[in-house]
């Protein structure tokens with residue numbers, strides 16, 4: 001049977017500066033898609049690289065007192081290292097300064113010229129160097145670049161022009177007859193209405209006022225316009241115009257070209273027109289994703305450590321960063337980045353939902369079956385839904401990934417994690433044990449372990465390091481056949497008799513420190529021992545204990561819940577208004593899975609009144625309710641035993 005192929009590309013990055021966390025989104029998303037398709041049995045070619053020519057880079061190099069090539073070499077090495085840290089599994093990394101690319105681009109330019117698509121004329125107009133984009137007077141917004149808002153420069157020079165007009169009708173027809181070509185649909189409408197309908201002008205495709213670019217082969221005073229140079233990478237990397245174009249034959253046209261929304265114009269107008277002029281097919285889908293923004297606006301490197309991907313990977317680990325990026329930017333929309341939001345996702349989704357499922361299951365297995373995977377025994381009514389959902393999960397995720405709904409696919413996977421956690425509550429293994437229902441207990445434990453295996457395999461495209469850690473704990477690290485797509489065809493592949501190896505917590509809960517950066521939250525293991533203490537130095541015995549004065553610093557009060565509502569887009573959060581005597585406070589509490597908003601009104605709870613305010617999902621939270629939770633996922637608010645005035649101090 002012929003193998004299905006899948007060609008996916010990212011834009012090639014400008015090595016003009018080190019990248020920030022927002023830049024990482026395109027490449028992490030493309031990597032997750034590439035890995036997913038490989039898992040699903042496709043022969044994948046995943047291309048990324050760097051866009052190294054043009055006036056912007058030349059000026060940056062000059063400012064740094066370096067030759068352009070020396071300047072880009074350093075940043076390209078930094079970018080490659082970043083991709084390694086983020087587990088980016090590219091098949092090729094193309095640099096536009098490589099000979100293979102430069103020669104092919106010259107041949108492309110020559111071909112355009114020979115077939116009459118290019119003519120020489122004088123260009124007079126505006127140029128935005130940061131965007132490397134030409135603009136007409138009418139397109140400027142208050143005299144600035146309409147894309148980035150920065151000042152433009154007046155350019156007047158002799159240039160070669162590409163006859164866009166020759167192909168524009170074919171392009172419009174293609175866009176109209178291939179609704180999947182420009183995704184999401186809103187971007188398609190924007191292209192047609194804002195750029196094509198007002199009249200597409202011929203594009204200036206060479207420059208003469210600087211040198212850092214690929215020379216026009218028949219007129220070496222000109223360098224080829226950097227976007228024509230850069231866009232060609234998607235085919236030059238496959239050997240187009242070289243002696244060996246077998247990769248092109250196998251993989252072109254691309255299945256998905258993933259790009260940020262600000263460069264959709266280049267990829268859905270110029271790029272398809274160049275391809276038409278070359279007689280090549282157009283890519284199946286160009287997807288313009290949203291941006292990752294900071295609360296106070298656009299991301300930039302000048303925001304320092306908080307957006308530095310290497311600092312963040314070092315603090316939280318690459319899988320947590322990948323998870324955050326993929327989950328936070330939903331289909332086509334913008335997402336928000338803050339370290340608080342990152343820590344929150346880490347604590348809720350990774351530590352609580354996923355981590356607890358594994359821990360609880362392995363802890364119960366140890367207690368009930370000495371850590372060994374049991375045979376399945378008696379079936380029960382709670383099994384049906386779990387098994388059905390597990391069986392549908394791979395196809396569900398694949399359909400979402402095909403629509404590029406990466407965040408949606410993760411949400412679906414987490415829904416199943418939630419389902420498995422609920423299965424624990426429904427079946428109550430501890431009660432089965434107590435009642436001596438051994439055979440039923442075997443089935444329940446088996447189904448949980450097999451569900452975790454399903455989750456781990458489907459998680460691997462998104463978080464490549466975590467599944468390996470889960471497989472080690474399940475005792476199946478050396479069973480590669482249990483890590484495959486095929487192995488998800490039957491629920492029940494996990495062999496009985498294997499000894500599990502509960503290991504370290506997958507994702508410890510973290511807290512942000514005032515200085516920035518996380519610390520681990522105290523866990524049971526961190527707490528001081530109270531029994532059988534060996535004789536140690538005195539300070540050792542009191543390590544971890546606090547004095548009465550330290551305790552008194554926590555201002556605990558009785559509060560009454562006045563209002564409660566769900567926080568949109570956050571399954572676990574409720575926004576509450578509580579009264580402390582005369583005062584009212586707003587607080588965001590992670591209790592939505594345990595309480596309905598209505599049942600909370602009027603409850604008197606214990607409230608931490610002197611906690612520094614924090615923002616959760618953009619909502620300010622001024623305090624915290626006390627709640628107790630156990631290993632089995634139960635949670636209850638701490639309330640007062642008898643009526644007492646709100647605002648009363650708790651000591």
Ligand code: MSP
Pocket residue numbers: 010011012013014022023024025026051230231232258259260261262263290291292293299
């Ligand atoms: N060199 C061009 C692309 C040429 S492709 C033929 C370029 N490079 S870039 O380095 O500026 O951007 C690379 C990618 O990073 C783009 O997809 C861009 O959208 C993405 N991002 C840059 N900042 C971003 C965010 N804040 N959030 C999400 N993606 C962002 O453009």
